[in-house]
Amino acid sequence: MKFQDLKTLEEKLNLMSELAVNFRSRAAYHPEAAGQFPFDNISDLKESGYTSLTVPVRFGGEDISLYEMVRLQERLAEGDGSTALSIGWHLGILKNLGEKKLWDEELFEKICYEAKNGALINGAATEPGTGSPTRGGLPQTTAVKTGNHWVVNGRKTFTTMAPVLDYFIVSAAAEPCGETGNFLIPRKSEGLRIEETWDSIAMSETGSHDLVLENVMVADDCFVEVFTPGKKGANGWLLHIPACYLGIAAAACDYAVRFAKEYSPNSIKGSIIELPAVRQKIGEMEFELMRARHFLYSVAKKWDTSAEKERAQMAPELGAAKMAVTNGAIKVVDSAMRVVGARSLSGKNPLQKYYRDVRAGLHNPPMDDSTIELLAKQADSRT
Ligand SMILES: Cc1cc2nc3c(=O)[nH]c(=O)nc-3n(C[C@H](O)[C@H](O)[C@H](O)COP(=O)(O)OP(=O)(O)OC[C@H]3O[C@@H](n4cnc5c(N)ncnc54)[C@H](O)[C@@H]3O)c2cc1C
Incomplete structure (x- = not known):
């Protein structure tokens, strides 16, 4: 069954649930087994047609809405957070490019055609010297114009x-024109290599390694986009990030509730789900999840139904949704661990993995302090 054969979101969510259950069964929870890239999950997602769902209709795709994308991404993350974050970048980038028409249409059409055949794309923007690119640091990677080509190093x-x-x-940074921009670089390019540096204890299966570029020759038309560092405007597609951490939190909550129903120490009759202190935490988790979903879904729907001009004003709301959801997700995982108790710290227990993974949301863009500043500016400008 392919996503493209399904008409309603409900049907798509059901198919995603089936995939997610399978991905969960493949996940390695023990920290010592962490870090294996989920090749099988990615290949199943390609096979299911999922990885091309955000290709625009004008290039023969489904062009699912942002709301549909976050719902599906959340469901996917319930199965495996790293798989969800990985594919989220790819789906979101295609969606953003399709909506904003930032690239030459002919080139983008070619990429969409390849995406429909399983090609995957992601941005490599972060550098050791700049930290988060959202802060406005200039890339130290250089692209020097030589004849009809650019030579990229970094x-x-x-x-x-x-x-x-x-x-x-x-x-x-493009030389000598002095502009900063994005270059589309195929994997097979000579001088491009991956150094397997990713040793994070959070989202360890995302394969977020270093990309090294040594005298990589890039065709002229692959200088796809000029931008001002730190000024990328409102980006609805980045809601794939909170959707991912929300899915991880939902999985943690479900695990804790199932545990509470089954765990029956001999100091009590029945199981711990009947204890007031446990019910309190379960109610609080449900509250956080509900609040996060309403915030995330309503901002996604607003994006879907807004014109370009309104969308451009949505950065504070998008940032606030991301901040509320990722911090709420951290709280949910914390409560789930309190419900389960010390067993949640076992290497075999999924909760300790969710705990590690959910923290990564703080370090995906936009960062909380930037959002707070944006909100302060908004309040400031109102009075
Ligand atoms: C799981 C995961 C996947 C990722 N995937 C990708 C990807 O596919 N592509 C990609 O390009 N990037 C990716 N990133 C990188 C991410 O977007 C950030 O660039 C990265 O996490 C570094 O963020 P940082 O806030 O820790 O870094 P820094 O910007 O170095 O910040 C470190 C600390 O210094 C402070 N700080 C630094 N500069 C400033 C400033 N100017 N103003 C105020 N405070 C400042 C920050 O608040 C923070 O406390 C990923 C990150 C993670 C965790």
Whole structure:
């Protein structure tokens, strides 16, 4: 069964649930077994047609809405967070490019055609020297114009899905024009290599290794986009990030509730789910999940139904949704661990993995302090 054969979101969610159950069964929870890139999950997602769902209709795709994308991404993350974050970048980037028409249409059509045949793409924007690119640091990666080509040199960190990417969107300072922009670089390019540096204890299966570029020759038309560092505007597609951490939190909550129903120490009659202190935490988790879903879904729907001009004003709301959901997700996983008790710290227990994974949301864009500043600015400008 392919996603493309299904008409309703409900049907698509059901198919995603089936995939997610399978992905959960493949997950390695023990920290010592962590870090294996989920090749099988990615290949199943390609097979199911999922990885091309955000290709625009004008290029023969489904062009699912942002709301549909976050719902599906959340469900996927319930099965495996690393798989969800990885594919989320790819789906979101295609969606963003399709909506904003940032690239030459002919080139983008070619990428969409390849995406429909399983090609994967992601941005490589972070560098050791700049930290988060959202802060406005200039890339130290350079692209020097030589005849009809650009020669790109540099090192990118945190390149999620590096083991399977077909295309890297690499930010670089272009010389001699002095512009900063993105270069579309195919994996097979000479001088491009992956250094397997990813040793994070959170989202360890994302394969977010270093991308090293040494005298990589890039065709002229692959200088796809010019931008001002730190000024990328409102980006609805980044809601794939909170959707991912929400899915992880939902999985943690479900695990804790199932545990509470089954665990029956001999100090009590029945199971711990009947204890007031446990019910309190379960109610609080449900509250956090409900609040996070309403916030995330309503902002996604607002994006879907807004014109370009309104969307451009949505950065504070998008940031607030991300901040509320990722912090809420951390709280949910914390409560789930309190319900389960010390067993949650066992290497075999999924909760300790959810706990590690959910923290990564704090370090995906936009960061909380930037959102708070944006909200302060909004309040400021109102009075
Ligand atoms: C799981 C995961 C997957 C990722 N995938 C990708 C990917 O596919 N592609 C990609 O390009 N990147 C990716 N990233 C990188 C991510 O977008 C960030 O660039 C990275 O996490 C570094 O963020 P940081 O806030 O820790 O870094 P830094 O910006 O170095 O910040 C470190 C600390 O310094 C402070 N700080 C630094 N500069 C400033 C400033 N100017 N103003 C205020 N405070 C400042 C921050 O608040 C923070 O406390 C990924 C990250 C993670 C965790």
